[in-house]
Amino acid sequence: MSTAETFLDSSELVLNMGPQHPSTHGVLRVILKLDGEKVIGTECVIGYLHRGVEKIGENRTYVMFAPYVDRMDYISAVSNGLGYCLAVEQLGGYVAPPRAQTVRVILTELNRIASHLLWLGTHALDVGAITPLFYTMREREEVLKIFENYCGARLTTHAFRIGGLQYELYDGFEDQVRVFCERMLTKLDEYEELLTGNRIWVNRLTGVGIINAADCKRYGVTGPLMRAAGVAADLRKLQPYSGYEQYDFDIPTRVNGDSFDRYVIRMEEIRQSVRILRQAVERIPTGPVMAKVAKVLKPAIGEAYVSVEAPKGELGYFIVSDGSLHPYRMRVRPPSFLNLQALTEMCKGALVADVVAIIGTLDIVLGEVDR
Amino acid sequence: MSKLKQLFRTFFLVDLLEGLWVTFRNQHPKHIYTEQYPSERPQVAERYRGAPRLNNNPENNETLCISCNLCAIACPENLIVVGWERNPETKRKDLIQFTYDVSRCMFCGLCEDACPVDALELTQDFELASYTREGQVWDRQMLEEGPYPVKYKS
Numbered sequence: 299m300s301t302a303e304t305f306l307d308s309s310e311l312v313l314n315m316g317p318q319h320p321s322t323h324g325v326l327r328v329i330l331k332l333d334g335e336k337v338i339g340t341e342c343v344i345g346y347l348h349r350g351v352e353k354i355g356e357n358r359t360y361v362m363f364a365p366y367v368d369r370m371d372y373i374s375a376v377s378n379g380l381g382y383c384l385a386v387e388q389l390g391g392y393v394a395p396p397r398a399q400t401v402r403v404i405l406t407e408l409n410r411i412a413s414h415l416l417w418l419g420t421h422a423l424d425v426g427a428i429t430p431l432f433y434t435m436r437e438r439e440e441v442l443k444i445f446e447n448y449c450g451a452r453l454t455t456h457a458f459r460i461g462g463l464q465y466e467l468y469d470g471f472e473d474q475v476r477v478f479c480e481r482m483l484t485k486l487d488e489y490e491e492l493l494t495g496n497r498i499w500v501n502r503l504t505g506v507g508i509i510n511a512a513d514c515k516r517y518g519v520t521g522p523l524m525r526a527a528g529v530a531a532d533l534r535k536l537q538p539y540s541g542y543e544q545y546d547f548d549i550p551t552r553v554n555g556d557s558f559d560r561y562v563i564r565m566e567e568i569r570q571s572v573r574i575l576r577q578a579v580e581r582i583p584t585g586p587v588m589a590k591v592a593k594v595l596k597p598a599i600g601e602a603y604v605s606v607e608a609p610k611g612e613l614g615y616f617i618v619s620d621g622s623l624h625p626y627r628m629r630v631r632p633p634s635f636l637n638l639q640a641l642t643e644m645c646k647g648a649l650v651a652d653v654v655a656i657i658g659t660l661d662i663v664l665g666e667v668d669r
Numbered sequence: 670m671s672k673l674k675q676l677f678r679t680f681f682l683v684d685l686l687e688g689l690w691v692t693f694r695n696q697h698p699k700h701i702y703t704e705q706y707p708s709e710r711p712q713v714a715e716r717y718r719g720a721p722r723l724n725n726n727p728e729n730n731e732t733l734c735i736s737c738n739l740c741a742i743a744c745p746e747n748l749i750v751v752g753w754e755r756n757p758e759t760k761r762k763d764l765i766q767f768t769y770d771v772s773r774c775m776f777c778g779l780c781e782d783a784c785p786v787d788a789l790e791l792t793q794d795f796e797l798a799s800y801t802r803e804g805q806v807w808d809r810q811m812l813e814e815g816p817y818p819v820k821y822k823s
Contacts, residue, residue: 362745365777429692436702443714450716450791456777464782465716492688497679 310338313650317346321424321654324664328641330653337653340645342638347668355628360386360595361460363628368454370632371666373416376409376445377608379458384539385604385615386460390597396583398462399541404475404578405448405457406540406606407571411482412441413609413661414564421561421658422493425502430492437485440478447474461591467582475579479572486568493561503558507644507656510555517643518636521611522563523660527555533607540606544581545574557659564661596623610634610661630669634662707821713793718776720794721769723812724787732813733788736762743783748773769812771797772805794818 316327325346331339351370355363367382368375380402387394394402419434442452447468449457457463493499509519511527524531532549534542550566552559597619605614611633618627637660644656678684704711713719724733736753752766781791796818799805 358745362743362779365745365775365779369775429688433695436700439702446714446717448716450714450718450778451776454775454777464778468716488691492691495684496688497684 315653317343322657322664323420323662326638326657326662326664326667328653328657330645330650332650335649337645337648337650340642340653342641344638344664344667347664349669351669352628352630356625359623360390360597360625363625364459365454365456367630368456369665370630370669371608371610371613371634371663372453373663374409374413374609375453375455376405376457377413377606377613379456380406380540381604381606381608381613381615383458383460384606385602385617386595386597388604389600389602389617389619390460390591390595392461392589392591394462394540394589395586396541397585398587398589400578400582401463401467401587402458402540403542403545404575404582405445407574407578408441408444408475408478410571410609411568412438414568415441417564417609417661418489418561421655421661422499424654424658425499427493427496427499430489433485433489433492437482440481444471444474444478447471459588460595462586462588464588466587472579472582475575479575479579482568482572486565490565494565500558502655503561503659504556505554506557506648506652507659508554508556509640509644513640513643514555517640519611519640521608521633521637521661522560522567523555523611523637523640525550526552526559526563528553533605533612537605539604545577547574557655560659594623596621605631608633610663610666611637632666632669634660634664634666635669638662638667713795715793717793717795718778718781718791720792720797720816721771721774721780721807721812722790722792722794722815723767723809724790725813732764733786734764734767735786735788736764737785739783739785740780740789743779745777745779746770746773746775749780764809767809767812769807770805771807772802 311332313330313332314327315330316322317325322328327343327346329341329343330337351366354366358366364379364382367378371378415434415438419431422430445455445457446452448471449455449465509523509527511524511529514524514527514529520531528551530549530551535549547570550563550570552563599619599621601616601618603614603616605612612631613633614631616627616629616631617625620626641656641660645653648656725731726733736751738751741747741749741751748770750766750768751764753762753764756763776791778791780789792815794816797816
């Protein structure tokens with residue numbers, strides 16, 4: 299930027315936002331180039347939470363690595379586990395039994411709701427509405443209780459194993475899910491009452507952080523951000539996995555691609571998840587939950603790329619096997635990392651206060667960005 | 670008309686009052702979720718994966734562990750060390766040492782799954798704090814007896 303472009307000859311200011319800034323949802327550092335209050339350039343500095351997950355994967359056996367993927371996107375650990383298990387199953391030629399597939403769908407959809415709820419609470423907190431955080435945490439607690447009852451952990455669940463499930467369903471699982479679905483829909487109306495009509499909420503989000511469909515494709519942005527820009531891209535429909543083709547649900551889309559649209563999309567996605575849950579919980583087949591998997595897992599030489607629709611976008615696992623106990627190469631395609639790249643595009647011409655709203659609406663988890 | 674309505678809503682702060690009505694409704698005591706933690710301990714799930722325990726046979730109080738070392742092999746973090754020596758009379762392996770480094774444990778439950786005799790188990794105890802790093806390395810006695818969390822008086 300040349301100085302001639304600045305307003306009233308005020309000098310440019312370079313401001314570091316983060317890594318300790320509370321609204322960056324972790325340890326993201328954004329270098330903002332400011333002209334007064336206006337943002338004329340942003341640059342993200344990442345890597346503060348780098349743990350070398352991919353390298354760890356190359357030094358562990360296939361079964362051992364499964365708990366580590368939960369720690370990338372710790373808000374939606376179940377989706378991460380599903381993607382990894384599907385990738386290894388494709389590599390080894392295993393297919394999970396129907397009962398396991400249905401339970402997987404139920405747990406991932408519950409996790410999608412939990413992830414969106416946490417996003418809603420923290421995003422509203424960033425923008426200035428403190429109340430929704432307490433309410434969304436309360437509903438998320440119900441999901442975490444189901445996880446705790448099912449697999450014994452609340453956050454880093456390690457719920458799925460390669461070839462199916464380790465645990466059989468506990469008594470009362472179906473009822474608990476049904477009660478949660480009922481409760482969730484009424485509570486969603488309550489959130490809408492708090493936020494959708496709220497003038498401050500609407501004014502803070504409408505027209506902020508616009509990204510169009512072409513830019514989404516250019517940056518590899520997926521998930522609710524892309525659907526808010528008008529592209530009905532959802533891997534659950536485009537390449538169904540784990541039996542998603544049996545369920546009847548819609549992909550919500552909007553046209554503007556601004557922050558408010560992304561809010562509407564995520565609220566609608568919770569409704570659709572509840573719809574899937576209600577169908578799935580009525581048709582859990584009987585039978586085994588685990589396929590016959592070799593005790594010592596040595597997949598044949600080859601490679602597999604499997605992507606699933608995580609709450610934040612397309613989550614892909616690329617695994618190369620050289621026929622030994624450990625993967626030869628492990629690569630994760632995290633949705634948060636690619637969605638974060640669009641920040642520069644979205645922040646052009648925004649105000650500093652809008653940057654907080656835009657980072658919030660991206661729904662990033664830094665554990666997944668840095669891996 | 671809609672402009673007039675908008676002006677009415679703006680002037681009388683209708684959307685603010687709508688939001689306040691939601692918060693007012695949620696003040697009802699049945700919506701209280703707060704747990705009074707140290708005085709009231711939460712009931713964790715039956716399958717909760719917490720502190721490890723090495724089970725003894727309740728009849729003769731001998732350890733169930735057969736020193737097969739499968740848990741140590743299954744552990745992703747290599748934090749279990751099993752020591753044994755061959756008993757010349759019974760030709761079986763006798764457990765002489767079992768250490769478990771809780772500070773590195775991520776409670777994934779793979780050791781529990783690997784155990785063929787249900788000797789190693791992750792229990793419902795979740796209070797694992799200690800003052801030293803060495804206190805996190807649990808020996809066989811600690812694993813058999815379990816942690817001693819301080820009981821606070823309510």
